[in-house]
Amino acid sequence: MLKVVQFSTGNVGQHALRHVIEHPDLELVGVHASSREKIGRDAAELCGVPGATGVLATDDLEALVSLRADCVVYTSQGETRPTEALAEITAFLRAGTNVVATSLVWLINPDGADAWLREPLMAACRKGGTTMYVNGIDPGxxxxxxxxxxxxxxxxxxxxxxxxxxxxxxxxxxxxxxxxxxxxxxxxxxxxxxxxxxxxxxxxxxxxxxxxxxxxxxxxxxxxxxxxxxxxxxxxxxxxxxxxxxxxxxxxxxxxxxxxxxxxxxxxxxxxxxxxxxxxxxxxxxxxxxxxxxxxxxxxxxxxxxVGSGDIDQNEGGVMATAAKVVNAIAAVCAAPPGMPSLRDLPIAQVHGLMR
Ligand SMILES: NC(=O)c1ccc[n+]([C@@H]2O[C@H](COP(=O)([O-])OP(=O)(O)OC[C@H]3O[C@@H](n4cnc5c(N)ncnc54)[C@H](OP(=O)(O)O)[C@@H]3O)[C@@H](O)[C@H]2O)c1
Incomplete structure (x- = not known):
């Protein structure tokens, strides 16, 4: 089982959280929420899964980093607060936790991203021997x-x-x-x-x-x-x-x-x-x-x-699929060499554990 931290419970984040909780190959060990009304609540409640996980939402970045999880799913708002997002993501990368993210969409082709964004992330990957992968549905x-x-x-x-x-x-x-x-x-x-x-x-x-x-x-x-x-x-x-x-x-x-x-x-x-x-x-x-x-x-x-079927319309389907695209990549990203791969660097068959 790969230990996973879910970072944020917004539109995309709540679907990523549910996916992590229900995935047979993943174990949720931490969840970040920034808003006061979510802190202290059980992860299951925050994404509408019945029962309790025993994992409570926190805004304590250091405590989450110190869990030394295998991977963090970073879906916090990135484009409007890139400095904060970079600080949060690099803290995990430096400490040895890999990152999959839907945020900072400029990084879907990391080789073409601006240096101010790429360089600190690459330095953190080198320091921690870690990997970061950004994707979604569109772009992605x-x-x-x-x-x-x-x-x-x-x-x-x-x-x-x-x-x-x-x-x-x-x-x-x-x-x-x-x-x-x-x-x-x-x-x-x-x-x-x-x-x-x-x-x-x-x-x-x-x-x-x-x-x-x-x-x-x-x-x-x-x-x-x-x-x-x-x-x-x-x-x-x-x-x-x-x-x-x-x-x-x-x-x-x-x-x-x-x-x-x-x-x-x-x-x-x-x-x-x-x-x-x-x-x-x-x-x-x-x-x-x-x-x-x-x-x-x-x-x-x-x-x-x-995307979407039954009572899931195209927009809910879109954010659900965006979350799935990176959660499904966790095993491949954890197995990849340190750095910032794009899809062509990872195995395409990222489907293990989905049939249930
Ligand atoms: N490539 C794609 O296809 C695709 C599709 C959709 C979204 N995205 C990207 O994925 C990321 C998340 O999108 P989303 O739709 O889930 O966004 P959202 O609903 O706005 O959620 C963002 C979450 O970020 C957290 N947050 C922390 N500090 C914040 C602040 N100062 N202002 C606002 N939010 C803050 C909050 O988490 P808590 O509520 O837990 O505190 C919030 O719920 C974005 O960067 C977006 O561009 C990509």
Missing amino acids: FSGDMLPFAALSLCQSATSIIVQEVFDYGTYDDAEFTGVSFGFGFTPDQDPPLMFLPGVLRSIWGGPVAHLAECLGVELDEVRERHETWVTSVPIDCTMMHVDPGQVAAVRFAVEGVKDGQPVIVMEHVNRLTQAAAPDWPYPPDGHGGVHRVVVTGRPGVEINAH
Whole structure:
């Protein structure tokens, strides 16, 4: 059994926590929560699992580090508080605990990440003889496992388009996703965080570069594009209330260009209701969301992945899948050499213990 600490119990964290508790190969030994109302509560209660684990939530970083767990699952908010996230993650790495994370999404292609982020983590990995791996569904699965699966069926490829087409209406994340994507903004407002020059490239440029490297393709340029759609009627959804004249759908992409053509494209179409942006792509067959890859070439492959089923909708499915993508990698990460691997450095079959 691998001893695991779960760090944070937010949207992604609560699903990671449940996954760790229920996984037959993993033993939960610690859980971090930052909010006062969660500290001291049993881990099971914090993620809706019946019974008690005896592991109580704490905000004592040192106590969690001193558990000397095999791995910590770090799902605390990273992009808005990178300095704190780096301090917390490096404390574990230096002390000999490996890290899998959904946070700090710039690290999905660690080789391409900025030095201010990569260097302290690499130094901590060297000191502790540890490994850190960052992934998720998008960015993550959509830009690595999904296109790798499609490309494995190809003799040749001329272009690869990866899309997330998702109705975010039921996603309860107005503070981060809502604000950073600019939902509810008016067109005369300053652009949201996501559309400031270089931000899309800092997140999806890594996966584009990673895929190009794996394909052996030298890109001439990695560029961004984005557009917004404004509603003419009020919209009420879990994410937020949007008035007429405000943004209710966004479409953006990062494009890897070769010889003037976008050959590797990672695109998002995110709307707050199915009625928004009717001219933009929709998921097939009435689904609320899709992660899709289209490889043009011989023979040409399209894969449409839909997370969620039954009473789990696409948004809950998305955060659950994001958590699963890194929890399922724990054994591979613990067995990997020290450093910061990307998916191509790890065994793909990260499925042991899932059938139950
Ligand atoms: N690649 C992907 O596909 C993907 C998808 C979704 C999310 N993510 C990433 O995963 C991370 C977690 O996402 P999430 O949706 O779970 O975020 P979230 O719901 O906002 O949860 C973040 C958690 O971080 C903890 N936290 C500690 N200090 C905080 C602070 N100052 N402000 C806000 N939160 C703080 C809180 O944990 P406690 O409540 O336990 O105190 C909070 O619940 C983010 O970095 C996000 O970018 C990646």
